Amino acid sequence: MKKVVGLIGSLRKESINRVVFNEYRELSKAHFEMVEGEIKNIPLYNEDLDSKCEPVSDLAQIINESDGVIFFSPEYNYSIPGVLKNALDWLSRDPSKPFDNKIAAIIGATPGGIGTARMQYHLRQVGVFLNINFLNKPEVMIGGANDKIKGGCITDQATKEFLMKHIKVFSETLK
């Protein structure tokens, strides 16, 4: 079975993007196996520490051994949250080049109306340099998330159905 790494761009316990990751992992079980690639132990990037960071080399290995990556991330100040960008900066320096030609997708949830679109397009731009092979469509931008995600679950059926559609397309892309 194909293996997909989820990278979550929020460290907080009650993260709605983590809820989406959890639901997506459940919904995709028949298509591929999902594991979380943890970024919470990665320190702030400092070139003096280059190539001496265990959480980064561990994560790079998990990504290298996977068939694809999915980012589940909020938008911060119209862009990529610092914790996620920091992890990408570290991973970009790993000699194994974990993102090179890697199939990937972006999913984001926000209580706001624009559904993390600005973060997603900034992430796609970063992916050009990393040579990430991003799926273009369907785009998953979950706006108005406070009405769709409650009590740690996605309560909106249409959102779940849309995630299922994404899962089918993404699993086809992995073949």
Ligand SMILES: Cc1cc2nc3c(=O)[nH]c(=O)nc-3n(C[C@H](O)[C@H](O)[C@H](O)COP(=O)(O)O)c2cc1C
């Ligand atoms: C520093 C900061 C910046 C934010 N900027 C945006 C933003 O630009 N666009 C947006 O839709 N929401 C923004 N938000 C609101 C987040 O979408 C909201 O806090 C969301 O729940 C964060 O995702 P999480 O629940 O997965 O942690 C921001 C929140 C924080 C803390």
